[in-house]
Amino acid sequence: MIEFKKTVIGHKKSPLISIDFLELKAGELYILIGKNGSGKSTLLKSIIGFNSLLSGEVLVEGKNITSFSKSELSKTVSFVRSTFPQTDYLKVDDFIALGRSPYTNALGRLSLLDKDIINNSIQTLKIAHLKGKFTSDLSDGERQLVSIAKALTQDTSIILLDEPTAFLDYSNKSHLHQLLKRIAHETNKCIILSSHDLDLSLDTNCSFLAINNSTKELHLVEAPAEKSALLNMAFS
Amino acid sequence: MSLTKKQLYFLIIAGILLPVLCVVHLFSGQISIEFQDFSNSLFHYNNQDTNQIIVRELRIPRMLMAVIAGGGLSLAGLLMQTLFNNPLAGPFVLGINSGSSLFVAFSIMTGIPFLSSDFGIISSALIGAFSFGVLIMFFSLFVRSHVSLLLIGLMLGSFTGAIVFILQAASSSEELKSFTMWAMGSLQNTELSQLPIISSLFILGIIGSILLIKPLNTLTIGEEEAKLLGTNYKTIRLVIIVITALFTGLVTAFCGPIAFVGLAVPNLVRIIFKTQNHFVLIFASVFIGGAFILICDILIQILESSIHIPINAFTSLVGAPFVVLIVLKRLA
Amino acid sequence: MKRMLLLILVLNLFGCSPTSETKSLPEQKKENSTVSYASHFDLIQTGDDFLLHFMSPESGEIEHRFFLTKTIDSSRTGYTTIEIPSTKLITLSGTSIGMLSTLDKQQLIVGVSNKNYVYDPKTRTRIENNEVIEVGEESNLPLEKIIQSSPQLILYSGFGSDFPGSKKLNALGIKSIPIYDWRETHPLGKAEWIKLFGALSNSYEKAESYFNEIESAYFELKEEAKTLSESPTILSGNLLGDIWYAPNGNSFVAQMLEDAHVTYKYREAKGTGSVQLSLEQVIKDNTNTEFWINPGFSSKNAILELNTKLKHIGPLDKNTYCYSHNINLFWERSAIEPHHVLSDFIQIFHNVKTSDSLYFYKNIE
Numbered sequence: 001m002i003e004f005k006k007t008v009i010g011h012k013k014s015p016l017i018s019i020d021f022l023e024l025k026a027g028e029l030y031i032l033i034g035k036n037g038s039g040k041s042t043l044l045k046s047i048i049g050f051n052s053l054l055s056g057e058v059l060v061e062g063k064n065i066t067s068f069s070k071s072e073l074s075k076t077v078s079f080v081r082s083t084f085p086q087t088d089y090l091k092v093d094d095f096i097a098l099g100r101s102p103y104t105n106a107l108g109r110l111s112l113l114d115k116d117i118i119n120n121s122i123q124t125l126k127i128a129h130l131k132g133k134f135t136s137d138l139s140d141g142e143r144q145l146v147s148i149a150k151a152l153t154q155d156t157s158i159i160l161l162d163e164p165t166a167f168l169d170y171s172n173k174s175h176l177h178q179l180l181k182r183i184a185h186e187t188n189k190c191i192i193l194s195s196h197d198l199d200l201s202l203d204t205n206c207s208f209l210a211i212n213n214s215t216k217e218l219h220l221v222e223a224p225a226e227k228s229a230l231l232n233m234a235f236s
Numbered sequence: 237m238s239l240t241k242k243q244l245y246f247l248i249i250a251g252i253l254l255p256v257l258c259v260v261h262l263f264s265g266q267i268s269i270e271f272q273d274f275s276n277s278l279f280h281y282n283n284q285d286t287n288q289i290i291v292r293e294l295r296i297p298r299m300l301m302a303v304i305a306g307g308g309l310s311l312a313g314l315l316m317q318t319l320f321n322n323p324l325a326g327p328f329v330l331g332i333n334s335g336s337s338l339f340v341a342f343s344i345m346t347g348i349p350f351l352s353s354d355f356g357i358i359s360s361a362l363i364g365a366f367s368f369g370v371l372i373m374f375f376s377l378f379v380r381s382h383v384s385l386l387l388i389g390l391m392l393g394s395f396t397g398a399i400v401f402i403l404q405a406a407s408s409s410e411e412l413k414s415f416t417m418w419a420m421g422s423l424q425n426t427e428l429s430q431l432p433i434i435s436s437l438f439i440l441g442i443i444g445s446i447l448l449i450k451p452l453n454t455l456t457i458g459e460e461e462a463k464l465l466g467t468n469y470k471t472i473r474l475v476i477i478v479i480t481a482l483f484t485g486l487v488t489a490f491c492g493p494i495a496f497v498g499l500a501v502p503n504l505v506r507i508i509f510k511t512q513n514h515f516v517l518i519f520a521s522v523f524i525g526g527a528f529i530l531i532c533d534i535l536i537q538i539l540e541s542s543i544h545i546p547i548n549a550f551t552s553l554v555g556a557p558f559v560v561l562i563v564l565k566r567l568a
Numbered sequence: 569m570k571r572m573l574l575l576i577l578v579l580n581l582f583g584c585s586p587t588s589e590t591k592s593l594p595e596q597k598k599e600n601s602t603v604s605y606a607s608h609f610d611l612i613q614t615g616d617d618f619l620l621h622f623m624s625p626e627s628g629e630i631e632h633r634f635f636l637t638k639t640i641d642s643s644r645t646g647y648t649t650i651e652i653p654s655t656k657l658i659t660l661s662g663t664s665i666g667m668l669s670t671l672d673k674q675q676l677i678v679g680v681s682n683k684n685y686v687y688d689p690k691t692r693t694r695i696e697n698n699e700v701i702e703v704g705e706e707s708n709l710p711l712e713k714i715i716q717s718s719p720q721l722i723l724y725s726g727f728g729s730d731f732p733g734s735k736k737l738n739a740l741g742i743k744s745i746p747i748y749d750w751r752e753t754h755p756l757g758k759a760e761w762i763k764l765f766g767a768l769s770n771s772y773e774k775a776e777s778y779f780n781e782i783e784s785a786y787f788e789l790k791e792e793a794k795t796l797s798e799s800p801t802i803l804s805g806n807l808l809g810d811i812w813y814a815p816n817g818n819s820f821v822a823q824m825l826e827d828a829h830v831t832y833k834y835r836e837a838k839g840t841g842s843v844q845l846s847l848e849q850v851i852k853d854n855t856n857t858e859f860w861i862n863p864g865f866s867s868k869n870a871i872l873e874l875n876t877k878l879k880h881i882g883p884l885d886k887n888t889y890c891y892s893h894n895i896n897l898f899w900e901r902s903a904i905e906p907h908h909v910l911s912d913f914i915q916i917f918h919n920v921k922t923s924d925s926l927y928f929y930k931n932i933e
Binding site for chain 2: 048050070071073074075078079081085087088089090091093094095097098099101102104105106107108134154
C-alpha cells in the first residue's frame with residue numbers, strides 16, 4: 001500500500017527521519033510514536049505531499065506520490081489534522097459532507113450514494129446526536145470525532161491522523177483506537193495515527209512505527225510490541 | 237451541502253423582494269410618474285414626453301445600477317470573506333476599492349483626454365481593482381492572522397489616499413472638483429446604452445461564482461483542508477480575485493467607490509441563513525445586496541426635498557454601525 | 569477621501585446649508601456715508617480722511633474698523649490706522665484687480681493669488697517681469713515671501729474668518745482688509761466697492777464719478793427692459809455631482825435677471841445662496857424654458873462630458889449662453905461692470921441690440 005524507498009524526511013536544512021525501506025500494508029492500523037519534535041507530523045505531511053522529501057521516494061499503491069494529481073490524491077489519502085477550522089454557521093452534517101467533495105459535481109450536489117456514505121460514517125463514530133449542531137458549538141473532543149467522520153466519508157484507502165486522541169478522555173481514546181483498527185481490517189484501509197501516549201497505544205495491540213531517538217530511523221515494530229523495547233528506541 | 241426548507245423559503249422571499257423594491261424605487265422620485273409613463277417609456281417611447289424621458293433615461297438606469305452595485309459588491313465581499321476565511325474582509329477594507337480610486341484619480345488628473353473619457357476611467361478602475369487584488373493576495377501569503385491582513389488592506393488604503401491627496405494638491409480646481417464628485421459615489425452616471433454591457437459583465441461574474449460553489453464550500457474550512465479535499469487552491473484563488481476585481485472595478489468605474497456593502501451584506505446573509513452553503517450565500521448576497529442599495533437610494537430620493545445625501549455617505553452611515561455590531565458579536 | 573465625505577455630510581446636516589437666509593442687516597450707516605447699495609462695508613468721509621467699516625455678512629455687525637488717513641501718525645480710538653494713499657497691495661481677490669485697473673491704479677499691486685486667473689493685461693505683464701509675485705491660496709500663504717515684498721496691505725476674500733498668518737503680518741505692520749464684494753447680493757452693491765479702492769488709492773472722486781455713471785446706465789437699461797413685452801423663461805446653474813445648484817431668488821444673479829425683465833425659473837426659492845435640485849426636477853421644470861445661462865462650460869461637448877443626461881435640458885441645443893470662453897475677464901470685470909452684464913442679458917433674452925456685441929457672454933456651441 002505505502003512504500004518508502006531510501007526516504008529522508010525533514011525541512012530544508014534539517015533532516016528528521018530516514019527510512020531505508022519500509023512497506024505498509026492495507027488492512028492495518030499503524031501507530032506512529034516518537035518524542036515531541038521528532039517529526040511525526042512532518043512524516044504524515046510528507047506522505048500526503050504537503051512536505052517535500054529531502055530524498056528518496058514514497059509510493060502509494062505502486063505510484064510515486066508526486067505523480068498523483070490533486071484530484072487523485074484526494075481520493076486516495078485523507079488527513080485528519082490536529083487543528084480544527086474556526087468557521088461560523090457550519091453544520092456538522094455539512095462539514096462531514098465536505099468529505100465527499102472529491103466525488104461530487106461542480107455544484108457539490110450529493111447523490112444518494114454520497115448520503116449513504118455520510119450516514120455510515122456518522123453511525124460508525126456514534127455521533128448522530130451531533131447532527132444539526134454548528135461545528136463552532138462543539139467541544140474539542142466532539143470536533144475530533146467529527147473530523148474523523150469526515151475523513152471516513154472521503155472514502156480513501158489511506159487515512160492519516162495527527163494526534164487524533166489528544167482531547168478525548170481515556171475510555172474514548174481507547175475506544176477510538178479499537179474502532180480505527182476494526183475499520184482498517186474491515187474496509188481494508190491502511191491507517192496511520194500518531195500518538196504520544198504509549199500505554200494506551202500498547203493496549204490496542206497493533207503495529208508500531210517508532211522513530212529511533214538516536215539514529216532518527218523509522219522502525220516497524222510488528223504486533224504484539226514490547227513496551228520497554230519501544231521506550232528505549234523512541235524515548236531514551 | 238444541505239439546504240433546509242426554511243432557507244429555501246427565505247431565498248425565495250429575498251428573490252421576490254428584489255423586483256418589488258425595483259418597482260418601488262422606480263416610483264419613489266420627487267416627480268410623480270404614472271404607470272402609463274413607465275410602460276410607454278419601454279414599449280412606445282416618445283422622446284418628447286418629459287415623464288417618459290425621466291423614466292427611461294434617468295430612473296431605469298439608476299435602478300439597474302443600484303441592483304448591480306449592491307449585488308456585485310456584496311458578491312465580491314462574499315468571495316473575499318471565503319477566500320481569506322475572514323468575515324471582516326471586503327473590497328473596501330482590503331484596499332481593492334482604493335486601487336480603483338487611485339487609478340481613476342490618475343486618469344482624471346493627468347488631463348490626458350483619452351484617459352479621462354468614460355472608456356479611460358472604466359479601464360483604469362478595472363486595472364486598478366485587479367492590481368490591488370493581486371497585491372493583497374500577495375500579502376496574504378505572508379500573513380497568518382485575519383487582523384493583520386485587514387491592517388495591511390487599510391494601510392494600502394491610506395497609502396493610496398495619500399497619493400491621491402498629493403495628486404489633488406497638484407491638479408487644477410476643475411479636475412479636483414471632478415474627482416471629489418466621483419468619490420462621493422453616484423448611481424446616476426450611467427446611460428441606458430451602457431447598461432447592456434454592464435449587465436452582461438455582472439451576470440458573467442455571477443455565473444463565474446456559481447461555477448465555484450464547490451471549491452468555495454471547501455474553502456470555508458480553510459486552505460489546507462480545501463487542498464486535502466482536492467481543490468486546486470492556486471487556480472481557484474486566482475479566479476476569485478479576477479471575479480472580485482471584475483465586480484469591484486465595474487461598480488467603482490460607473491458609480492465611484494461605495495463603502496461597506498461588500499463587508500456588511502455577506503455577514504448579514506450568513507446571520508439570516510445560518511449556513512456556509514455557497515449556493516445559498518451567492519444568491520442571497522446578490523438579492524439582499526441589491527435590495528440594500530435600492531432601499532438606501534429610495535430613502536435618498538424621499539429625503540431629496542430637504543437634503544441631498546450621496547450614496548457613499550448613506551451606506552457608510554448604515555453599514556458602519558452594523559459592522560461594529562458584527563465585531564462585538566464575534567468577540568462575545 | 570472618507571474624511572471629505574464625512575465633512576460634506578456634516579456640513580449638510582448641521583447648518584452651512586446653502587439655502588440659509590442672511591439675516592436682515594441693522595441700520596449701521598452713519599451720516600456722511602458714501603455707500604448706498606453695498607451692505608458689507610461703509611465708507612464715511614471726514615475731510616481728507618475716511619472711516620472704513622466692514623460688516624460681517626452673517627450677522628451684519630461691524631467687525632472691523634479702519635481709519636484711512638493721509639496724515640502720518642494720526643489715529644482715532646477704536647480704529648486701526650491705515651495710511652493712504654497705499655503704495656503696495658497684495659490682493660487675493662480677482663475683482664480687486666478689476667476695480668484698481670478701472671481707476672488706472674493697478675500698479676499698486678505687488679502680489680496676486682495665481683497668475684493664471686488674472687485678466688488685466690498690464691498686471692499680467694508685470695507678473696511676467698517679476699514686479700508682481702504669486703502667493704497662492706488664502707488658506708496657505710507663504711508668509712516669508714509676502715514679508716519680503718513689503719506690502720502695506722493685504723486684500724483678502726474672507727471665507728469666514730481671518731486667514732492664517734494675518735496676526736503675524738499685522739504685528740509686522742502689514743494690515744489686512746476683507747473684500748466682501750462677492751457676498752453682496754444687490755447688482756450695484758458689488759460695483760460700489762470701487763469707492764473703497766478709490767479711497768485707498770487717492771482717486772476717490774474718480775471712483776465716485778465712475779460709479780455714478782454705471783449706476784445711471786444700469787437704471788436706464790432696467791427701465792428700458794421694463795418696456796419690453798416679452799418675458800422669456802430662464803434656467804441658470806448646473807450639476808455638481810448628482811445635484812443641480814441654481815441661484816436662489818434673492819441672489820445676485822436672480823436679481824439681475826429680475827432687472828432684465830425675464831422670468832427666472834427658481835425666483836421663488838428663498839435665500840441668497842443656491843437651491844439644490846435633482847436632475848429629474850430640473851428636466852421636468854424646464855421643458856419649455858427658453859434660455860439656459862451659466863452652465864459653467866464653453867462648449868456643448870464639455871457640458872455633455874460632465875453628464876450625458878444633460879442633453880435632455882431643453883435649451884441646450886440653441887439657447888445656452890455662458891461667460892466661460894473668457895472666465896478671467898468675467899470674474900475680474902463683471903462686478904465693476906454690472907451694466908454690461910445687464911446689457912448682455914437684455915440683448916440675449918429680448919433680442920434687442922443694446923450694444924455692438926456682447927461684453928461677457930457667448931452662445932455655446
